[in-house]
Amino acid sequence: MTSFPTSATDGQATAVEETPGFDIGEAHRVASDIIRNVESVIDGKHQVVRTALTVLLAEGHLLIEDVPGVGKTMLAKALARSITATVSRIQFTPDLLPSDVTGISVYNQAERRFEFKPGAVFANIVIGDEINRASPKTQSALLECMEERQVTVDGTTYHLATPFTVIATQNPIEMEGTYALPEAQRDRFMARISMGYPDESAELSMLASRNVTNPLADLEPVVSAAAVQRLMASVREVYVSDAVKEYAVRILRATREHPDIRLGGSPRATLQLVRAAKSFALVEGRDFVLPDDIDALANAVLGHRLMPTSRALGNHQHTDELIRDIIDGIVDETAVPPSRTTGT
Template sequence: MTAYPTSAPTDGQASSATSDIAMTIEEATEVVARVQANVEHVIDGKSAEIRTALVVLLAEGHLLIEDVPGVGKTMLAKALAKSVHSTVSRIQFTPDLLPSDVTGISVYNQVDGRFEFKPGAVFANIVIGDEINRASPKTQSALLECMEERQVTVDGSTYPLPTPFTVVATQNPIEMEGTYALPEAQRDRFMARISMGYPDETAELRMLSSRNEANPLQALEPVLSTAGLRRVIATVHHVYVAEAVKQYAVHIVRATREHPDIRLGGSPRSTLQLVRAAKALALVSGRDFVLPDDIDALVLPVLGHRVVPTGRALGQHQYADQLVAGILAGIVENTPVPVPGR
């Protein structure tokens, strides 16, 4: 477990994003484009994945990066963290990691004759969790309160986490030995899940040239302050969502609960996060209103890891992403496109 705070303040007592002064859409879009370009200095050929990661950050969500080893999961998380001048901590999840390593512990101070709270690695603006499914279920559960309520409770006392607060976790879906599958309650707390995939040939060749002498991550400099990030988040809060678009999002999520091949559909939390992420995507696209296309683009990242297929569906090789994609295709084909109106 490694913590490496930058020179930025911890923001432990910082005001929430809603109390910060929002930017104009144009200003916020330009800032986000600068951050994306910065990350792309390190990650080649993955603009869509970087964009989704930024959307989660701006929507105050948490990101799960799930893929095979060596495709840049941790690199993306570290590049995103280094692009924002905020406090960052990295937790290497291992079977011997304890919950107190994550949340913190109360230590008795013999001089003062009282217990003092020593914050754990989760007390940072951006927390990178490497191979989160290698920790025991007891340690994994230490993140539940942190991710949902932005606070930590230790020995009956509650401590607020810094603002903003985002967990970017990675996991390998292939290896089963020495891993513990994330429970549904924890997967539901991740706003989105993405897969890196292999780079195309051009990007892989470019990677060989750019990393011949040094790792470009080492030269990466922050392009956005913590205060600036809070202002962009505040701008996301002002993005308009028409009632018809909200109804469209609800219709999609409810369809996952009623599908005969899905045992567990999207939760109400997933509906909230789908709309919140769509607002961030609209801002990244330079708009102050959400389109149905924003919802469509985020259905798989937001719902794919939450849906649990039935045993029959799995026996027929129908997996969660395929079922969600089929639901979306059916709704798009049979539902009139909602027109955002003011």
């Protein structure tokens, strides 16, 4: 188990030396190694795997939503196993308690004092399986962890490991025995993605490769946690022009003013959209962000945050359609940066 400070003052007293990033060529190579490793287990889902890695390197949290049996947990485990880091898994059930997630103070009779027993969130990568099968109270135990990278129990703050990311899976809320995630919880996930069903060739390949063995059993790490930290540092150095920033802000402001959206994107969503775009650019081998990067990630980053009006739901308008309408409207107004092939 990863060591952690025993109090808030311990965490503040320790100076963390800034990790140097890779150059863009090396960063692209390392990111490609991770993608290939995960794709050795996940067949025919390049876009999904790339987005999952994008969220990890952007220091965000990922929500994978889809019907049972399409590989949500396998994607989370494959990404976690590709990195030499501490990994924990939480199986969310209706009887799971918040203390099972964050930890609890236990009285030590021999020493006559309370000792903190860390919960499952004390790891570099936390896999939350079927997060919406736990009660909202237990789901909310992750709020502080995900936003501030720390846990407060009995008035004492314990800092989490670095890097730290939550990869959670959930079934659609229409399914039996699920609880909708609170709005504050959804907003802390940088992106939500869906696996979708595999195509015919991928499904046939799956039958052949998994007839005898589980491919996850042979999956080996390809990078260390330290290398992931360097990739994260490289993401922070990716250039975003003022024009691209203005483009992202216009999209978010449009979600708040759209007549068919009753809850638009928060300022946190704006920050995470730009941060995800920087990570996406790095994975693509660029040190600058294009408007196309914003477009490519808009559904994943904003879709789970927006709440359509009753009229929109009655007209069967989904959030991805509303987001596309917003982006098309901004492009029609020529408010998008004119160049989609350069960083200027």
